[in-house]
Amino acid sequence: METKGNSEHVRCLIIGSGPAGYTAAIYAARANLNPVLYTGLQMGGQLTTTTEIENFPGYPEGVSGNDMMEDFRRQAERFGTDIRFGIATDVDFSGKVRKVVIDGEKHIEADAVIIATGATARYLGLEAEKKYAGQGVSACATCDGFFYRNRDVAVVGGGDTAAEEATYLASLCNKVYMIVRRDELRASKAMQERVMKTPNIEILWEHQAIDLFGEKGVEGAVLVKKKGTPLEETVKIDIHGFFLAIGHTPNSDIFKKYVDTDEAGYIKTIAGTSKTNVQGVFAAGDIQDPRYRQAVTAAGSGCMAAIDVERYLAESR
C-alpha cells in the first residue's frame, strides 16, 4: 500500500456504523480520543434493514431499526465523533502506525483502529440470483417488500431473520412461501409461533431452491423436494419476489492479510477483550461474533473496544 499526498493522521479510527461502531465512538469521544468513524456503504448497518426491534433494552415499546440507529448516530455525534461516509478498501497493519485506505484514495494513519464492519447477507450461489438481482431477488424484505404488495413471494431460510421477513412480507403480500431445507425451523420459539399463526405463510419443509425463471423479472422458482434419500421431486412455485434470509458472511476480507480470522472469516479476538493479534487493532460487533450476533451484544463489544483503545494509547504513549 503506497502512501500518497492525500493522507491524514487520527488517534482512533472506527470502521463501521452499526451498534458496535457507534457505541465505540460514543465511548472514545467521551474519552477525548477524537474518533473518526467511516460509515461503510450501509450507514447504520444491518439493523437499518430490519423491521421492529423489540429486544434492545431501553425501548419498552419497540423501535424501528432506522430510528434506533439514528439515535446511536446522534449520540455519537453529540460527543464530537467525526462521522464520514466512506468505505475502507485496503489496510497496512505492518508498522506501528496503522494505515487504512478509504474509497481507494484517501489514506488514514491511525494510532488505533476499531474494526466494526459487521457481516453481509449470504446468497445461495445460483446464477439466477445474479440474473434477477434487483428484478425479484432481494436479501432485504424491509427494503424491497413494498414492491411486491398483493403478490406471491418466497423467503429462503428457517432462522429468525427468515421468520421475521416472512411475517413482515405476509402483511404486504398475498402469499408467502418459506423455503426451509430441513424439517424444522432454527428460529426462536416466539418467532416460530408468529409464523405458524400467520395464515398466508406456507412453509415448504425440506425444499431447496435450485433455479428461478421469468421473462423480465422473477415469475417463479424451481425447488427440489426431499422425499427420503435418494428420492427427490422437482416442484415449481409461481412467485414474483425471492428473498434470501440464510445468514451472513463477516466483512473481513481486507483485514485477513494481517488479522487472524476463523475458518468462516470472523475476526479472532483475545477472550474477554476486543484485542486482535495485531497490536493497536481491535474488533467489535458481528465481525468477531459468530455466536450471539445481537445489537445489544454488538454495542457492548463496541464499548469494550473503545476502553481497550483508551488503555492501549495510554500505555503506548
Ligand code: NDP
Ligand atoms: P441463522 O444462521 O440463524 O439461520 C439461517 C437459516 O438459513 C437456517 O434456517 C439455515 O438452515 C438456513 N440456510 C443456511 N444456508 C442455507 C442454504 N444454503 N440453503 C438453504 N437454507 C440455508 O441466520 P439468521 O440471519 O436468521 O439469524 C442470525 C442471528 O441473528 C441469529 O442468532 C438470530 O437469532 C439473530 N436474529 C435475531 C432477531 C431478533 O431477535 N429479532 C431477528 C433476526 C436475527 P439450517 O437451520 O438447516 O442450518
